[in-house]
Amino acid sequence: MGIKLYKRSTVIKNLIFFLFFSTFYLQIVYSIHHGVSALDFVSFSRILQGMPVLLGLFAVTLITIFRAQDISKGFFIFFVAHIFYSSFSLFFLSFNKTILVLNFIFILTAFYFFLFWYLELEEAIYRPGFSNYQIGRKTEYDFNVVLESANGKTVPAVLSNWDENGCFLLPVDDLTSVNKGKCLLKINYENRDFQEPGEVVTRYGIGRGVRFYFKNKKGVDHHGWKEFYAIIRDRGFSPRLTAT
Incomplete structure (x- = not known):
């Protein structure tokens, strides 16, 4: 039996938002690489359907963060690494500087979110x-x-x-x-x-x-x-x- 949350903090809510944004970030990178609109949700759904591992990591990471489980830190790292690997692979295919800059911003943002989450889980309210x-x-x-x-x-x-x-x-x-x-x-x-x-x-x-x-x-x-x-x-x- 783990911790039951009565109220979720701003850190948890922001981290969940970042998970959803990360999947859309992948769509942005793909749209830059292929020269199409980032709002083409048909292609977005095709991208996600072709990445079952990413979808699995997204679901597990979302659930463990929502429950404030300590193991969520590891799943978050794997999820971010998968996003970064997929987007950086496109950079090596096109050497697009915009993709390179976006990758740098993404990994830096992910690092700060991980740091906030790490500190959040160290608080006494999560450790009986x-x-x-x-x-x-x-x-x-x-x-x-x-x-x-x-x-x-x-x-x-x-x-x-x-x-x-x-x-x-x-x-x-x-x-x-x-x-x-x-x-x-x-x-x-x-x-x-x-x-x-x-x-x-x-x-x-x-x-x-x-x-x-x-x-x-x-x-x-x-x-x-x-x-x-x-x-x-x-x-x-x-x-x-x-x-x-």
Whole structure:
């Protein structure tokens, strides 16, 4: 059982758009090579029908990215490599400088998309930090954590993973009352209160991944996640869940 996404980030949406654009990019290169219109969708469909491997890679890459699976990084590389190989082969047939420039722009753009996707998947909301088969729900650190849903229900939990932008929570009792949607994370650490509004965007088993909003805190009498994260980072605390 993998991560279930309640809400997909802008990075995921942009990456899916890039996948569709990449297939159309191949049509643009073919149209330049053959001197026809890039809007000739009859020839576009013929090109795709003649590339079953590309269509297979496109489908698998699209599905794995949509599900935010780690293996999507490998499929994305193979997909981009296939597009680049097909388009660069046309350059060697015609030595068209326009195709060469487009290939350079395409591979550079693909590299930046891959970099954004790599960093996205490293975020705590995609990495629970625990297994569904793990026994016990206790961390090495004494963090008093409570997750409050939009309807006011509160659930005590432990932090199983965290970073600057979000965290993953494992409930002490039951987290079914806090599903997707807006929430408020409350932490009491060394008699200090920390609160941060966010949204439950992922789920793994009974755990929930929360991405924070970081709203303006003028006039509030408590600290936020950034202050809490800075404290535990400076003290060398790392996300390690231990079984009991």
